[in-house]
Amino acid sequence: MDLFRKLQQVIATTLKVAPDKITRETSDQDLVAWDSLAHVNLMMSLEQSFDLFLEVEDFSRLTSVPAILEYLKGEGRT
């Protein structure tokens, strides 16, 4: 499964929205469900699903699909 599809699934499951609502451009501004608490849950889900360790500083940067994809690629995840 390509990286975007995997990320799409993780976000959809964590935020409890339909996967097709998550596009390659989606950011936290686009979804009501992506509020500050859901964002924290998402950070935890990303860590667990992609075997990452996120710093608190990363939390506020990874607020959109493009940002997260870039981060994942930078960490060598495929």
Place this chain on the structure above:
Amino acid sequence: MSNRQLDLERLLAFRSRDTLRQALRQAASPILPHIQRLTDHAAGLAPAMRELRLGVVHSYTSELLDPWLGLAGALEGLDVETYHAPYGLNLAEADAKSGLVAHSPDITLMLLRREDLHPDLARPVVGLRPGEQAKLAAQAHDRLLAIVTAFRAQNIGHLVVTILPEQAGPALGVYDPQSERSEAAWWSALKADIGRRLRAGIEASLFLDLDEVLAQIGREAFFDNRLWYSVRFPFAAAAAREVSRRVVGLGAALKFPKAKVIVLDADNTLWGGIIGEDGIDGIALGHEYPGNAYMAFQRRLLDFQQRGFILALCSKNNPADVDQVLNEHPHQILKPEQFASIRVNWEPKTDNLAALAEELNLGLDSFIFVDDSDHECALVRRELPEVEVIQTPARPVEVPFCLDQVSRLELLSLTAEDQKKTEMYAQERIRRQLRQNAERSGSLEAYLASLEMVMTVGIDDPAPLKRLAQLTQKTNQFNLTTRRYDEPHMRRLIDASNWMVGYFSLNDVFGESGIVGLALFDLSEPAVAELDTFLMSCRVIGRKAESAFINVLLKRLAASGVREVLADYLPTPKNALVTSFLPDHGFAVGADGRFRRDLAATPPLPDGAYPIAIEVSAKSPAIEIGALV
């Protein structure tokens, strides 16, 4: 990654909640994406989920507990509906018009921090002189009581109070226990005071000690520093999971039929090996592995007895073989007299369980069945779904702890009666034997007289409040109307001048029964008393106690001007026992289906009508734990 995936698929194949709970105990905390799948799976299993309404009052972020609460709930068969009060310790929620009260919670969880009790707790307690430390403790204690009292005054279910442990160890590090100003000592003393105050003065409340959770999972596994400093949520996955499990477990103890008896297998449960094959010298029970693990389990069962659960033994063996171990084995901790019943035979365990239910006068839904055999556990699960089944772990080292996370074995209150349960059942076995002898020789009256029974009746006395509320919640068979009252409601009835609350305890030559009967009369109508509740513990059936009790209460009512008593019998699947109680006691059924007794036409009987001496006190002495010796 693929490893986790495999575990999830294995867990999703489980078909019953108790096996799933046991399997998850061994597993690491599930990751967030999996929690939802596990929750949905558990929710879909039989029986249908019941609702648990939870209110959360918090001074730190609590919403992130929701996935864990949902999972813990689904694993118990509870659909958790949670209301999180607005952030911050807001006493405005302790108001009849608040969102919290509107939510009608079964449990209100208070998530507090030390600083909520006193601002000075944000600085080292060890910096204070002993006198100042004492003052700080008193003020913190008073502040907590003020908060708890404000919330307790509202209808918000059982109040569960928690205080977040400190993230850092004591200020003085390893030296703390030896310091005169020890922080740990100060904090322990404050918690003990809080426990005392809640027990004595705040109904339906429990201090849930998070330091206990900390001890269980370890400080480093408890706190998530990143979540704490970014969104003020303190719990790492292990802590969120354990705290949720404990809170939901209290909900299970409240919502499901009360557990009363633990039925134990013998081979590979109380000892290692099979007595019939290995002989008394071959079974593992002693100070070496694996016998020491089984001894530890027997020792742990003594703790459950202290909680008021009775033990029964049910084993497929020759009775002589099991007797030999119980009576002669030097390391056998549980002796025959510690079991309310012992059934050793070759009959199916399901038949034995049904017979036990009848013998002990308890419903099967109050049974916890513990057995190592896959086959026996599966059979009981299939044939007797109301029995909770715990399979003894195959690994001896896990056996001592196998009952530690059974929610229905947790207590929300403890009375003197609870701690004496086993003894009472043992006494009852002797009485039963004597009675059978008496019946055979035709001298039942002589038997009853020989018991030299004395009934102590209390009227409108708040002292045994916990026990009275407990009686309404637990008594299913000898119960005319099966109305359930919690402690706050019972307290209101006792205090109300237009209600009469009567209870009794029965002592005889064998021992004391504790408080075993309750009657509630509504006296709102002039000259009429309506019997709202009449119940009695099955323990004292067959001694005319119920007749003597209702008679003395009717005498009291007649003396205060009541002419007519109104009563109802509301049949349930469990209370067929009392179908003829009202007709047998002078009540006649009317066209409206209600029962009436005219106290002038059928006056109460005089003293001496029953073989029981009766003492009535308007204010009975308080019964405290330890008073029944």
